[in-house]
Amino acid sequence: MASALASNGLPAQLIDPVNQQSEKNGPPNVVLILADDLGFSDIASYGSEINTPSLSALAELGVSFTNYHTAANCAPARAMLLTGVDAHLAGVPNIPEMLAPEQQQTAHYQGVLGQNVVTVATLLEDAGYHTYMAGKWHLGTDAGLLPSERGFERTVALADSGADNWEQRPYIPIYQTAHWFADGEVYQLPDDFYSSRFLVDKTIEFIDSNAEDGRPFFAYLPFQAVHIPVQAPQKFIDPYMDVYAEGWTAIRQQRYQRAVALGVVPSGIDLVDMKTTGDWSALNGERQRYEAKRMAVYAGMVEAMDHHIGRLVRHLKAQGLFENTLFIFTSDNGAEASGPSDPDNFATQRQLSSLGYNSDYETLGLKGSYNSISPSFASAAVSPLADYKFYVGEGGMRVPMIVAGASLPRQGVLSDAFSFVTDITPTILSLTGVNAPGKRYAGRPIEPMIGKNLAPLLRGGVDRVYSEDDTVGYELAGNAALFQGDYKIVFNRRPLGDARWRLFNIKRDPGETRDLSNESPGRLQTMLSAYQRYTVDNKVLPIPPGYGHLKQLVLNAVQGRLREPLLVTLITLLILAPFYVYFRLRSR
Amino acid sequence: MNAALRLLVLLLGVLFLVMGLRWLLAPQGIAPDFGLALQSGVGLSSQIGDMAAFFLLLGICIFTALVTQRRFWYYPPMILLTLTALSRVLAWLMHDAALPMNLITPEIVVALVLWVASRHLSDRD
Numbered sequence: 001m002a003s004a005l006a007s008n009g010l011p012a013q014l015i016d017p018v019n020q021q022s023e024k025n026g027p028p029n030v031v032l033i034l035a036d037d038l039g040f041s042d043i044a045s046y047g048s049e050i051n052t053p054s055l056s057a058l059a060e061l062g063v064s065f066t067n068y069h070t071a072a073n074c075a076p077a078r079a080m081l082l083t084g085v086d087a088h089l090a091g092v093p094n095i096p097e098m099l100a101p102e103q104q105q106t107a108h109y110q111g112v113l114g115q116n117v118v119t120v121a122t123l124l125e126d127a128g129y130h131t132y133m134a135g136k137w138h139l140g141t142d143a144g145l146l147p148s149e150r151g152f153e154r155t156v157a158l159a160d161s162g163a164d165n166w167e168q169r170p171y172i173p174i175y176q177t178a179h180w181f182a183d184g185e186v187y188q189l190p191d192d193f194y195s196s197r198f199l200v201d202k203t204i205e206f207i208d209s210n211a212e213d214g215r216p217f218f219a220y221l222p223f224q225a226v227h228i229p230v231q232a233p234q235k236f237i238d239p240y241m242d243v244y245a246e247g248w249t250a251i252r253q254q255r256y257q258r259a260v261a262l263g264v265v266p267s268g269i270d271l272v273d274m275k276t277t278g279d280w281s282a283l284n285g286e287r288q289r290y291e292a293k294r295m296a297v298y299a300g301m302v303e304a305m306d307h308h309i310g311r312l313v314r315h316l317k318a319q320g321l322f323e324n325t326l327f328i329f330t331s332d333n334g335a336e337a338s339g340p341s342d343p344d345n346f347a348t349q350r351q352l353s354s355l356g357y358n359s360d361y362e363t364l365g366l367k368g369s370y371n372s373i374s375p376s377f378a379s380a381a382v383s384p385l386a387d388y389k390f391y392v393g394e395g396g397m398r399v400p401m402i403v404a405g406a407s408l409p410r411q412g413v414l415s416d417a418f419s420f421v422t423d424i425t426p427t428i429l430s431l432t433g434v435n436a437p438g439k440r441y442a443g444r445p446i447e448p449m450i451g452k453n454l455a456p457l458l459r460g461g462v463d464r465v466y467s468e469d470d471t472v473g474y475e476l477a478g479n480a481a482l483f484q485g486d487y488k489i490v491f492n493r494r495p496l497g498d499a500r501w502r503l504f505n506i507k508r509d510p511g512e513t514r515d516l517s518n519e520s521p522g523r524l525q526t527m528l529s530a531y532q533r534y535t536v537d538n539k540v541l542p543i544p545p546g547y548g549h550l551k552q553l554v555l556n557a558v559q560g561r562l563r564e565p566l567l568v569t570l571i572t573l574l575i576l577a578p579f580y581v582y583f584r585l586r587s588r
Numbered sequence: 589m590n591a592a593l594r595l596l597v598l599l600l601g602v603l604f605l606v607m608g609l610r611w612l613l614a615p616q617g618i619a620p621d622f623g624l625a626l627q628s629g630v631g632l633s634s635q636i637g638d639m640a641a642f643f644l645l646l647g648i649c650i651f652t653a654l655v656t657q658r659r660f661w662y663y664p665p666m667i668l669l670t671l672t673a674l675s676r677v678l679a680w681l682m683h684d685a686a687l688p689m690n691l692i693t694p695e696i697v698v699a700l701v702l703w704v705a706s707r708h709l710s711d712r713d
Binding site: 100102546563574 | 623674677678680681682684685686687688689690
């Protein structure tokens with residue numbers, strides 16, 4: 001397979017391609033950059049106050065998608081991103097840390113990438129590409145599940161849902177350590193580790209290691225930024241120390257206005273006041289100062305990521321590889337809002353100290369510090385959208401997506417065409433001229449891709465790849481959505497949601513403020529029927545009674561970490577209880 | 589205080605008796621509350637027999653304790669409920685069962701209420 005590109009010349013798709021350079025230079029390199037928990041308006045070209053010049057430069061070299069959707073949380077998004085298959089069928093309907101025991105009885109509810117899907121890396125590697133990965137994997141830790149066995153030739157991978165950005169330590173008690181692997185072997189991080197710098201360094205190292213052989217490469221760069229713990233070097237934090245003094249509501253409004261000015265969202269839309277957003281004016285000066293710094297660190301982390309992306313771009317230019325490299329930048333899901341509203345409360349402080357962290361103002365974001373943004377600033381990160389990570393409002397699912405390359409025919413344009421995370425793999429395959437497999441690959445049955453090729457949008461001449469009748473369903477732990485044309489139905493469970501199906505026109509009303517379910521009951525019913533078909537087709541399991549994703553996360557954490565001591569204690573109590581009763585009775 | 593406690597214990601006794609009777613008379617209505625799907629054949633026999641006996645025993649012991657005012661009649665339901673809660677936790681730890689706090693919490697709370705009742709409502713050991 002490795003010789004397929006060389007011996008056959010260019011694949012047919014590359015002769016007419018989006019990338020006219022391919023005929024001259026051969027198949028393009030692809031750099032797939034994935035931010036973690038980055039909100040819709042967290043980069044400058046989507047309306048952010050955060051300085052992201054490297055991403056803005058990429059946006060000028062291609063198409064920025066303003067109606068791109070992904071999963072509402074991490075691993076399912078990554079599964080769909082890398083396979084083009086719905087997360088349920090790919091074995092990752094949720095992150096394993098949040099799956100209930102009842103769900104885990106079912107083979108496709110393990111939270112790890114199934115062997116019934118094939119990754120874009122495997123397909124590209126088999127077509128002669130070098131395939132590299134540096135960053136967060138979170139699709140399986142055991143043998144056979146690591147990226148080195150899923151098509152990536154060289155890897156340095158974090159297997160967990162997240163980890164510290166400064167050193168090798170876990171960020172939540174569910175893990176005993178941060179599980180890093182390099183080329184399938186347990187890996188010890190270097191002492192001078194900072195996640196974004198390190199991951200780009202490794203990507204450059206991988207690219208350079210094979211630069212001489214002339215084969216194209218696919219580099220997957222899933223950053224830890226800006227997942228909790230939110231941490232950044234001081235020099236990136238400093239410029240933002242005064243930026244957030246007006247509070248989250250002001251930032252949410254300002255981002256909306258910039259997004260309108262940039263053409264990212266239509267003007268005149270309404271913004272939801274999320275019930276989890278606090279009252280900035282009710283905070284005293286000290287708390288406002290602290291909250292502003294929490295967000296300043298977040299901004300610094302975004303800018304640090306951008307800085308290192310810029311370093312990678314400059315390196316590719318220096319090596320003469322830039323002209324024939326395509327970049328895709330996006331986020332796995334919307335902004336994370338799980339940080340505590342009051343970081344000083346007793347439970348938060350106990351949890352942080354149990355992990356060896358502090359949240360002191362002076363060192364916030366630096367080594368040993370644990371920072372997050374609260375739901376309140378998350379509302380600014382997703383501006384002007386509603387909801388955030390884990391919920392199926394636009395804020396949880398709509399994120400930036402940029403496809404860029406010096407040779408793309410359309411440069412610096414916005415597209416409001418609907419697109420979904422499962423489209424990325426088919427698009428990469430199209431851009432590289434590699435055929436997408438059908439229902440079988442390498443002699444075994446696989447789940448066929450459901451995503452659509454976005455290349456026609458990059459080429460221009462069409463304004464959508466999904467027809468008015470196409471539907472895209474989505475489910476995460478009982479939260480559910482279905483897209484059709486400009487419409488979307490949404491079901492968010494309590495407590496953030498109201499456990500009712502709602503209907504929105506997300507093109508005119510991306511803020512999801514005007515529920516059309518009473519105005520258009522027929523459309524609602526049609527889309528509900530389509531959602532029911534989606535659940536059957538994709539083997540979506542009902543959530544167990546009493547399920548709550550955070551409760552399940554805690555239970556799984558306790559079970560994972562304390563199973564043995566709890567077992568010993570309880571069984572000892574059981575054995576000793578009869579003796580206790582016996583001696584009590586004797587003593588009377 | 590004791591009158592309120594007596595009333596509470598009485599209500600618990602009635603509740604358990606009703607649950608036992610529901611298992612005997614209309615098990616399909618109560619089985620889902622325990623996350624159970626009714627079996628057939630020997631499985632159904634065991635489900636109804638064991639569950640009905642469990643709740644009827646709880647109710648009978650509680651009523652007997654109230655009538656006789658003998659402390660030891662509180663012990664079987666206390667032990668039974670505590671063991672049930674404990675076994676649920678062990679099932680979670682050992683067999684990856686769910687940890688239904690909506691069932692475990694009442695079991696522990698009721699066991700504690702019965703323990704308090706055994707201290708305050710019993711004249712004789």
